[in-house]
Amino acid sequence: MGYEPQADFGTPAVTAQTRVSLLIDGRAISVPTGTTVMRAAALAGGSIPKLCATDTLKQFGSCRLCLVEIDGMRGTPASCTTLASEGMVVHTQTSRLEKLRRGVMELYISDHPLDCLTCSANNDCELQDTAAQVGLRDVRYGYQGDNHLGAAPDQSNPYFDFDPSKCIVCSRCVRACDEVQGTFALTIAGRGFESKVSAGVASDDFFSSECVSCGACVAACPTATLNEKAVTAIGKPERAVITTCAYCGVGCTFRAEMRGEQVVRMVPWKDGKANRGHSCVKGRFAWGYARHQDRITTPMIRNAITEPWREVSWDEAISFAASEFKRIAAQHGNNALGGIVSSRCTNEEGFLVQKLVRAGFGTNNVDTCARVCHSPTGYGLKNTFGTSAGTQDFDSVEACDVMLVIGANPTDGHPVFASRMKRRLRQGAKLIVIDPRRTDIVRSPHIEADYHLALRPGTNVAVLTALAHVIVTEGLVDEAFVRDRCDQDEFRDWAEFVADARHSPEFLAPVIGVAAQDLRGAARLFATGGNGAIYYGLGVTEHSQGSSTVMAIANLAMATGNIGRRGVGVNPLRGQNNVQGACDMGSFPHELSGYRHVSDPAARALFEAEWGVPIDPEPGLRIPNMLDAATDGLFKGIYIQGEDILQSDPDTRHVAAGLAAMECVIVQDLFLNETANYAHVFLPGSTFLEKSGTFTNAERRIQMVRKVMEPLNGFEDWQVTQALARAMGLDWNYTHAREIMDEIARLTPTFAGVSFARLDAEGSLQWPVNAAFPDGAPIMHVDGFVRGKGKFVVTDYVPTDERTGPRYPLLLTTGRILSQYNVGAQTRRTENARWHLEDVLEIHPSDAENRGLRDGDWVRLASRAGETTLRAQITDRVAPGVVYTTFHHPTTQANVVTTDNSDWATNCPEYKVTAVQVTPSNGPSQWQLDYDAQSDAARRITATAAE
């Protein structure tokens, strides 16, 4: 694919029932009512000069280059702000217009540097193009007039520069920040000739301003005023490949713009159906890890974790790993082996790993990191609706009237979708947030929650039951929906249960820590406010009652009739890029792809026929059970693809003990991660830029990942898995990831119609894609639930075992922040680290005062599981009694503190509730010191093939 910028129709597309026909320069065109003359002209194949207009932003009308003449209208109206009407006759190219446009362009260029040839936007600049388009040849004003050529550049942002001398004050950056991102970090300061773009206040620069570095302003800038540093450093891209972001579950489509084998920039793709042309600081800018010096590209092995690593050939590494696994199977049985599928890898890679485990290792001991994030979603939604997935597409938010956000921090975790939520909120949708912490969605410029239920961590089920109580007892149930769509007996049982006085807001308020009238108000708003959509995240699932909470959410949606159409639904916001896909691909120990239980003989038969091996009909071990079994001496070898369980899983010391007890740990990853400290085989991994495959995002959207550069290690991850499989004696001969998808489609009814060819042609597909849904299903359960009747499940509030007491009086809850991603393996190796240099502990001023803490003090954070030290940040974002931290830095290791409590149904860890004590400290804990020493030792590499 070559490099051509994406077409820009000047103003956004409109949807309308009616159309109007008009004549533009003699060409007839019919457009939806409400379309601008500019867009109509572009659709007709014409090109009206423009600078302030772009089809990602509302029309603005400031540059005055797009003037046209319209029969019967006075003057020269701007085509960007004039709506097409029936029978209109438009002239876009007349000598009068040419003169006016040249007059405007002459003004622009009288205040613009003339350094086009050495400008970073040379040949990629709308001002340059437009000057050529209007035929500017002479600037009669000369160049000695008042100007802005001496304005100093702002290079404070790590990824892009702001050069005001090149600014044409079109406000596209400001409007992008407002309309697209919703941060409002930019403004025009001053007025008239002195108007200039300003980030934040006068003394701010971009870095110190409210800017979240989403890149929307850079994408919107028509000149080199806002330009990526990489473009300045590397040069204009030469080719571009459309691919899918590998960070969060939003699944943004990007144009990877390349120069040779080098990424120059990642530009959000306007046709991306998940992101609609938007991006965040991670996907847009934080791709530098792909070429970071820490990347390991040569396989390594060692006999014991006390030894240094030895670099070896791929053959040696693979045969060593295979022989070890064969030895373990022979000595301890197949069930002593297992594997972990990463939710970061592609569907195809995940599918192959579970296939290797089931068909090659001969066990169902396979699990995925979805275990520790969204396994309760799979369980809960399957039980109630019949499908382990969210019900809506992201576009659905545009029709939502009341958003209920529970246990999700979308502005940090799912920023691109959060921007769409915020846009809808600015349009007037109501918002209820259930979160112990005052996240940015609760209140930030131009949005404010109608209710923020700052519950005590661990009481989600109590809150949802109280809301349900109000809905049932106040007659707010959507009775028609329930009657037509749900099982009646179960509904009655549920209604009776929640209507019990013990579940009233008044009774539960002391447990929840939220005033009863707020619970009642929120319930009434959700039930009566129109289309109600529930968005949730790991603050729902990562609890001892994670699965119950998911079911309680489903109950609430059904009771209020909020399922099966646009604007409503139950929407899990998936943490990682391919959590949905990893689950779909049969990565759980009890399920084959498409959520079919291993005990299902028909499903098993299908796989056995395709793979030619028997499949164990009994569930295998989940990750925590594997680690338990390891400490019991029963589990000896594990193949971990792309997951750093030591840092990401709870109760680090237990994970370490489990890993240390194994005889062969194979880690396949980009970097020597924390888990690799306990590994015997290290197989270099490849980034999403280096391979082909598919990711499935939170809206069940299957999207292509396309190789934009050759793998640094020589192989795509699935090829490494195949090599291991072949060494284990399996006869695999995939030559391209598309063949793996073909196999998935053959074996998985919900994927029956999926193929790379179709994805290439259609951009993306939302499963199920099969005979019943040939084009996929943006919204599920439209005419009925997948399971038949919707199932109400009684969800009794069972308090977690984790209780505060004199020793551990505070509750710790954990989460992530915008600039960092998960364990930080990627983002810490980019400039994103500048926004978050270390994990800090948020603590309420009163709790801080009680402990004599000042902002920035070192504190010791201790639970019954372990302790660590980090700096305190005093803030009223958290309630008294609650502390909060992130888990992005291995030096902090927040998970040393988290416990082995987990969801009753899925064993998803209870990251969100840990009883802790916080005390002043003056340095790292002993565990941190020991860990650092062990970590350094474990990362030694013998200099056999020193670089």
Added chain:
Amino acid sequence: MTRTVRISNDALALACGADHVAAAFAAAGCVVERVSSWGMHWLEPLAEIAGEGFGPLTADDVAAVLAGTSALGIGAIAAHPFIARQQRFTFARAGQTRPLSLDDYAAHGGWAGLDAARRIGPDGVIGEVTRSGLRGRGGAGFPAGIKWTTVAKAPAARKYVVCNADEGDSATFADRMVMEGDPFGLIEGMAIAAHAVGAQMGYIYVRSEYPHAIATLRGALDLAAPIIAPFRIEVRVGAGSYVCGEETALLNSLEGRRGEVRAKPPLPAIEGLFGQPTVVNNVLTLAAVPWIMAHGSAAYAAVGYGRSRGTMPIQLAGNVRYGGLFEAGFGMTLGELVMEIGGGTASGRPVHAVQVGGPLGAYHTPADFHLPFDYESFAAADGLIGHAGITVFDDSADMSAQARFAMQFCAVESCGKCTPCRIGSTRGVEVIDRIRARSGRGADPVESLPQMHNARKGGRSLAEDITLLEDLCETMKFGSLCALGGFTPYPVLSALRNFPQDFGLPAAAAAE
């Protein structure tokens, strides 16, 4: 015997020393009533005693006035030719009521319009306003009835009536005089508009340069609140921005934003203040409404010229002998207004130029004195009546300096949104400076660089700069987003064409 002396307390009278005069009368044992101004500004401070006028007074003149020996008497005010020749609808109460007296207001016909409006209902009101032919007095002359109809028909739970009281044009003060002298009249007009379109809330956006008007309006709103309820009105104060007199910029400013102009559509009548349907009318438009409602649309429409119906409060200012407010039906000629009513220049020198319509209005020569005062006639003569301010200049004025000022004013007040205004006004000042220096432009150092192969080398002649200025004016006139950039070419080009000698050009250059 105590005598009652009436002296205006409007800002102009105060600026001319009315408080000192009032204090002197009070010290002399008189009862002093502070009333609105008659609008005869050359006579301010003007004292009225039993219908007789004395002015302009200083405190030193008081004794003579009371003694009957003053030479400053003008006889019966109402009979003064300046007053007698007027047709006062909007300013019917001028000089005669205490601005914050509800009794005075009611006694002079106040609230009759609102009462009538409430009787005939919203549709009836809109019908009356439409039939009256009332056009927006802010400058654009858009029919008020059509605007109100649009707002009335727009479906919305919230609607607004916004009064544009951002009277920024030099030579205009009629809005100020309404607000300071007859605030209830404006409030009544807004209440009628709100009744007609179904608005709950009104704002009067007053420029910060009018502190007296702001104080008077606030006082009046406190008093009138029960009368106009449930409609509510709040005064909002501008912050030094001429462009906020443009209705969309004004709405942005009211919303607490930068006073940048919005592109239309959407029209404010559909998506106005806070995105809701909004009537935006000038002070004089709204203040004309009570009279129309009280006296009927026919009586109003019976006055006027062509499509300009009713009266226009014309403001005579600058170097004029009899400056002040003169309300009359449309159609008097410019010459009548300047020479007969205004009495020519205050300096006694010949009239050189007359600017009509404020900073965006054209500079006319006495050759245009035949023009009837009406929207269409002035438009046809490449001018505009705007807010009906007339500034008279004598022959000491240098019209090239006035042209420069027009561009400079545009540069100072440009919101900066659209390119022709933002950059063009600054370039305009630069080009006019070169023209005024008769220099042309010397060789530009950048154009002279050896690598600038395609640039035209060498300087540009004066004639080329004149052409450039004309082209710039065309770019601004047809390219600008609002009237500030779009109409600044009027004073510039009219000065250039009508007064070429002031630019060092032969008179023949005037004809293009």
Added chain:
Amino acid sequence: MKMAPDSDIDDILTEHAGREGALLPILHDIQARFGHVGEAVIPTIAQALNISRAEVHGVISFYHDFHTTPPRLPVIKLCRAESCQARGVEALAAAFADETRVSIEPVYCLGLCSVGPNAWVGDQLYARLTPERLAALVEQVA
């Protein structure tokens, strides 16, 4: 540097709480009370109105009335618009161009256009200015 006790700002913000489009009224009140609107109060205003700091800055910098630093000298605002020009204000202003004890700043129209040149000082207006009267005004203000 804080320009004013937080509580004073909070009082103003509280007074305007819940008002539509409250930013300009708030800025006017702050400027009236403290003589200027310093950058230090911007975050507080932004937080109260739930808008961004950038937006507040954009608004303050748009309007001529708002100053981010306290005035150094007493201010006489002298109308420089056309009607006062026609009545000789440019010559008057030129005569006072070197005045250092007060700051003579332009204002464009006070609505007293038939009796110029005019000036505005504090809450007082002055019409029919002559060089002598303006000199007296300068003395009075300085």
Added chain:
Amino acid sequence: MSGVDTTAKLVRMINQIVRNLLHDKDPVGAVAGHVHAFWSPRMVQQLRAHGSDGLDPVAIAALERLGQDHGHAAG
């Protein structure tokens, strides 16, 4: 070295499942079904080997029913 008593953990796990399924019409069946669907046979065996100490009565009954219905005991 980790000090983890994995059997105690299994006891805790099954008791937790019991507490969350008590409202089912057939709690014993529900617990048995859940364990059957999600636990590997070895975990069930380990718990059986441990005996009934610390187990909720419903859990004990469920383990019993599991043996009958699903043949886990035969494993």
